[in-house]
Amino acid sequence: MNREDARVSNPLVLNFRAFIGRAYPRVIGAHRELSWIFFNTLLPLLSVAAYVFVYAALGAPAAFAGFVILGGTMVAFWMNVLWSMAAQLYWEKEIGNLQLYMMAPMSRMALLGGMAVGGMVMTSTRAAATLILGVLIFQIVLVVVNPLLLAGIFLVTLVALYGMGMLFASVYLLYGREAWNISNLLQEPVFLGAGFYFPVQSFQRILGGPGRWIAIGVSLIPMTLGLDAMRQLLFPELLEWAFLPADIELYILIVLAVVFVFLARRALAYIERLAKQEGRLTQRHL
Amino acid sequence: MKDAIRTKELTRVFGGKKRRLRPRDAPEKRVIALDRVDTQVAEGELFGLLGPNGAGKTTLIKILATLLLPTSGSATVAGYDVAKDPYPIRQRINMVSGGETSGYGLLTTRENIWMFSQFYGIPSKVAKAEIDRLLKEFELWERRDAKVRTLSTGERQKMNMVRGFVTDPDIIFLDEPTLGLDVSAARAIRQFIRGWIQENHAKTVLLTTHYMMEADELCDRIAIIDNGRILACDTPERLKGMVKREVTVKLETDRLKDPKAFDVIEGVQNYVVKEEAQTNRTSLTFILEDDAPIGDIMSEVLNQGSKVQSMEKIDPTLEEVFISLVGKGLD
Amino acid sequence: MAGTLILVFIYYVAAAAGGAAPPEMLAYIFVGSAFYMFVFQAFFGMFEVIQGDREWFQTIRYIYISPISYYAYIIGRGFTQMVVAGIGVLVVLAIGRGLLGIPIGFNLALLPFFLAVLVLGLFITIAIGVAIGGITFLTARHGGGMSEGIAGVFYVFTGVIFPLSVLPVWGQVFGQWIPLTYWFEALRRVLLERSPPQADAFLMAIPESTLLLILALSLIVVSLLSLAVFRYVEHLARKKGKIDMTTAY
Numbered sequence: 001m002n003r004e005d006a007r008v009s010n011p012l013v014l015n016f017r018a019f020i021g022r023a024y025p026r027v028i029g030a031h032r033e034l035s036w037i038f039f040n041t042l043l044p045l046l047s048v049a050a051y052v053f054v055y056a057a058l059g060a061p062a063a064f065a066g067f068v069i070l071g072g073t074m075v076a077f078w079m080n081v082l083w084s085m086a087a088q089l090y091w092e093k094e095i096g097n098l099q100l101y102m103m104a105p106m107s108r109m110a111l112l113g114g115m116a117v118g119g120m121v122m123t124s125t126r127a128a129a130t131l132i133l134g135v136l137i138f139q140i141v142l143v144v145v146n147p148l149l150l151a152g153i154f155l156v157t158l159v160a161l162y163g164m165g166m167l168f169a170s171v172y173l174l175y176g177r178e179a180w181n182i183s184n185l186l187q188e189p190v191f192l193g194a195g196f197y198f199p200v201q202s203f204q205r206i207l208g209g210p211g212r213w214i215a216i217g218v219s220l221i222p223m224t225l226g227l228d229a230m231r232q233l234l235f236p237e238l239l240e241w242a243f244l245p246a247d248i249e250l251y252i253l254i255v256l257a258v259v260f261v262f263l264a265r266r267a268l269a270y271i272e273r274l275a276k277q278e279g280r281l282t283q284r285h286l
Numbered sequence: 287m288k289d290a291i292r293t294k295e296l297t298r299v300f301g302g303k304k305r306r307l308r309p310r311d312a313p314e315k316r317v318i319a320l321d322r323v324d325t326q327v328a329e330g331e332l333f334g335l336l337g338p339n340g341a342g343k344t345t346l347i348k349i350l351a352t353l354l355l356p357t358s359g360s361a362t363v364a365g366y367d368v369a370k371d372p373y374p375i376r377q378r379i380n381m382v383s384g385g386e387t388s389g390y391g392l393l394t395t396r397e398n399i400w401m402f403s404q405f406y407g408i409p410s411k412v413a414k415a416e417i418d419r420l421l422k423e424f425e426l427w428e429r430r431d432a433k434v435r436t437l438s439t440g441e442r443q444k445m446n447m448v449r450g451f452v453t454d455p456d457i458i459f460l461d462e463p464t465l466g467l468d469v470s471a472a473r474a475i476r477q478f479i480r481g482w483i484q485e486n487h488a489k490t491v492l493l494t495t496h497y498m499m500e501a502d503e504l505c506d507r508i509a510i511i512d513n514g515r516i517l518a519c520d521t522p523e524r525l526k527g528m529v530k531r532e533v534t535v536k537l538e539t540d541r542l543k544d545p546k547a548f549d550v551i552e553g554v555q556n557y558v559v560k561e562e563a564q565t566n567r568t569s570l571t572f573i574l575e576d577d578a579p580i581g582d583i584m585s586e587v588l589n590q591g592s593k594v595q596s597m598e599k600i601d602p603t604l605e606e607v608f609i610s611l612v613g614k615g616l617d
Numbered sequence: 618m619a620g621t622l623i624l625v626f627i628y629y630v631a632a633a634a635g636g637a638a639p640p641e642m643l644a645y646i647f648v649g650s651a652f653y654m655f656v657f658q659a660f661f662g663m664f665e666v667i668q669g670d671r672e673w674f675q676t677i678r679y680i681y682i683s684p685i686s687y688y689a690y691i692i693g694r695g696f697t698q699m700v701v702a703g704i705g706v707l708v709v710l711a712i713g714r715g716l717l718g719i720p721i722g723f724n725l726a727l728l729p730f731f732l733a734v735l736v737l738g739l740f741i742t743i744a745i746g747v748a749i750g751g752i753t754f755l756t757a758r759h760g761g762g763m764s765e766g767i768a769g770v771f772y773v774f775t776g777v778i779f780p781l782s783v784l785p786v787w788g789q790v791f792g793q794w795i796p797l798t799y800w801f802e803a804l805r806r807v808l809l810e811r812s813p814p815q816a817d818a819f820l821m822a823i824p825e826s827t828l829l830l831i832l833a834l835s836l837i838v839v840s841l842l843s844l845a846v847f848r849y850v851e852h853l854a855r856k857k858g859k860i861d862m863t864t865a866y
Binding site for chain 2: 013014015017018020021022024025028029032095096097099100101102103104105106111273276277278279
Binding site for chain 1: 618620622626627636646815
C-alpha cells in the first residue's frame with residue numbers, strides 16, 4: 001500500500017471516515033440478528049398497549065392513546081441511549097476495544113458520534129415500527145400542524161438526547177461495573193419524569209406549585225420537552241395539556257443539545273486524561 | 287539511523303494517591319511498574335522485550351502507544367513526545383496483543399478489520415484491497431465472510447494481526463502476539479513479522495514475548511526487563527556471550543572399558559557417566575574449562591577401543607541468560 | 618415505584634380530562650402494578666442473569682460447566698430476585714396507602730388464602746421466568762428489549778392494571794388462559810376494599826376455592842412446561858454453540 005494513501009492529513013476526512021466506521025456495526029449489526037424484530041418492535045408495543053388500555057378503562061379522550069403511542073415510540077431512543085450509548089464505552093473496555101479506539105488517531109467525538117448516529121438509525125426502525133403499528137392498531141388520528149417544526153423538534157431532541165448519552169458514556173467509565181446498575185436505576189424514573197405516557201404538564205396540574213418545579217427540572221431530560229412539543233403538533237385537540245409553546249421548547253432543546261455535546265466533549269477529554277494518569281483506561285474488569 | 291523509540295528515565299507508578307478511578311473495595315497500593323527506563327530503538331529494528339509477568343513490558347507498550355501517561359521521565363515515538371503529542375504518534379503506530387478479543391462478534395472478519403481501518407482514515411477502497419491482500423497472506427481468505435464470533439483462537443489472532451498491519455504503521459507494538467496459539471498459527475505470525483520488517487526497512491517492531499525461541503529467532507536486539515528495570519539490552523548473540531560459563535560437551539560412545547579414565551585429563555572440571563545397558567553404550571557429559579581438552583577426550587575413547595557415536599557441544603541459550611540475570615525462568 | 622407512579626398520573630390525567638375514574642379504580646391499578654413488580658423482576662432478573670453472565674462478565678461458560686444444574690442455578694437467582702421485589706412491593710403498598718391515601722386494605726379473614734395464593738403465584742412466576750430466560754440463550758443482546766417485551770405480554774393480558782373487558786374478545790380469551798390472571802384477581806380479593814364498577818364480572822364470579830385450585834393446577838403444568846422449554850432451548854444453544862456467544866455491536 002502506498003504510504004500516502006494510508007495517511008490522512010485532513011482531520012475532517014479522518015474523522016468522517018472514523019464516524020462512518022463506528023456507525024456501520026450499529027446499523028448492520030442490529031439487522032443481522034433478526035431476533036430484534038420480535039424483541040425490539042413487537043414486544044415493546046405491548047407495554048405501550050397496556051397504557052392505551054388504561055386510558056380506555058378510565059374513559060379518557062381517545063387522543064390520549066396517541067400521546068401514549070408517541071411516548072412509546074420515543075422510548076426506543078431512550079432505551080438505546082441508556083443501554084447502547086451510556087453503557088457503551090464501559091462495554092467497549094470490557095470487550096477490549098477501548099484501548100484500540102484510544103490509540104487510533106481519530107477524534108473521540110467521531111467515535112461517539114458514529115455510535116450515536118448508528119444507534120439513531122438502528123433505533124429509528126424500531127421506533128417507526130412501533131409508531132406505524134400503534135397508529136394502525138389503535139386507529140390514532142394524527143393531525144400534523146407544522147411538519148417542518150415537527151421534524152426540527154424531532155431531530156434536535158435526538159441530538160440533545162444522544163448528546164446526553166455521550167456525556168453519560170464518559171461518566172459511566174468512572175463507575176465501572178456499576179454502569180449496569182446506573183442504567184437500571186435511570187430507566188424507569190425517566191419514563192415517569194419525562195412524561196412518556198402522560199403530559200408533563202400534569203405535574204403542575206395535579207401537584208400544584210411544586211409540580212411546576214418538577215416539570216422544569218425534568219425538562220433537562222431532552223425527551224421531556226421534545227415529546228411535549230411533538231404532541232402539540234400532532235394532537236392539537238389536547239393543546240390544553242401543553243407545558244410550554246412548541247417553538248419555545250425548540251429553542252430550549254437547541255440549547256440543551258449544544259450544552260450536552262459540549263459537556264460530552266469536555267467530559268471525554270477529562271476522563272481520558274484521568275484514566276491515562278491512573279492507568280485504568282484499558283484494563284478490563286475494573 | 288533515526289530513533290523510532292526513545293525513553294529517558296521513564297518511570298510509571300500505579301496507585302498511591304488519587305482514588306477517583308479506584309473501585310471502592312480495592313486496596314490502595316503503590317506499584318512501581320517502570321523504574322527509570324532508558325532505552326532506544328532504531329528505525330528498522332525488530333526490538334524484543336523479554337520479562338516475566340508483571341515485569342513492566344505491557345506498561346511500557348501502553349505508554350508508548352499513548353494509552354498511559356508516564357509518572358516521570360520522557361518517551362518519544364517517531365520523534366514525538368508521548369505525553370505532549372499523542373496525535374501524530376497515533377497516525378504512525380498500531381498495536382496487536384495476544385488473546386485480544388477486539389471487534390464485534392456480529393461483524394464478519396473483513397468488516398471488522400475495515401471498521402478499524404476507518405479509525406485511521408484509510409480510504410475504503412484502499413483499505414479493502416489491503417485487507418484482502420493480508421487475509422490471503424495469513425491464509426484467512428476462506429474465512430473473510432465468517433462472523434468474528436465463529437473464528438478459532440488462531441484465526442482470531444491472525445485477524446488481529448491484519449487489523450494491526452492494515453494501517454501500514456511505521457511502528458508496531460506486538461504484545462505477546464503468539465500467546466496461546468498452536469505451532470502453525472504461531473509460525474505463520476512469526477514468518478509474517480520477519481518478512482514485513484525485511485521488506486520495509488524503515489519500519490520498526492517492538493515485540494514482547496514469553497517464548498525465548500521466538501525472541502531469539504526474530505529480534506535484532508532484546509531488552510531483558512524485570513521489576514520495571516531493564517537489566518540488559520543487546521543482540522541475542524551478545525547477550526548469550528554475556529553468560530560466562532564452562533563448555534558443556536555431551537558424548538555418546540560404544541561401551542567404555544574404563545569410564546573413570548577421564549579424571550586425569552587436564553581441563554576437565556567434572557563429568558557424568560551413564561551406562562546404557564539396553565543399547566550397550568556409554569553416555570558422558572563433560573564440564574570443561576574451555577574447548578582444549580576435547581581432543582584428549584576423543585583420543586582416550588579411541589584408546590579404549592571404542593567409537594564415538596555422537597558429540598554435541600551445548601551453547602548457552604537465552605534462557606540461561608535470562609535465568610542468570612533475573613534469577614528465575616519465564617513462567 | 619416509578620412504573621406505579623406513572624399509572625397514578627395517568628389516573629389523575631384521565632380524571633381531569635373528564636374520564637370515569639372512581640378511587641376504587643386507582644386502588645385496582647395500584648395493587649396490580651405493585652404485585653406486577655414480582656413478575657417484572659423475575660423476567661428481568663432472568664434476562665440479567667443469563668445475558669449479564671454471558672455478555673457482560675463473560676462468566677457463563679464457567680458457571681455452565683460447573684457441576685451444579687444451570688436450571689437450579691437460575692431458579693436460585695430467581696428467588697433472590699423475588700425477595701428484592703417483595704421488599705419493593707411492601708414499600709409501594711405502604712406509600713400508596715400511607716402517603717397517597719389510596720383505598721387499599723387487607724381482609725384478615727382471607728390471610729391463609731392470601732399466603733397460599735402468594736406462594737403459588739411466585740412459583741408460577743419463577744417457572745415462567747426461567748423458561749423465558751432460557752430463550753435468551755438463543756438471542757442476541759438488544760438492550761433491555763427482551764424482558765421488557767415479554768413482561769409486556771403479561772402486563773396487557775392478565776388484567777394487571779385494567780380489567781380484561783377493555784381488551785378485544787380474542788385478548789380476553791387469551792388472558793383467561795394465563796394463570797397470572799387468576800393470581801392478580803385473587804390478590805385483589807384480599808387487598809381491595811371495594812371493587813371498581815369496571816371490574817370483570819367473569820373473574821368476580823369465581824369463588825376463592827376455585828381460584829386456589831386453578832393456581833395449584835397451573836403451577837404443575839407451568840413447571841413441567843418450563844423445564845421442558847428450558848431443556849430444549851439449552852440443547853439448541855449447545856447444538857448451535859450459542860451458550861457463551863457475545864453479540865455486542
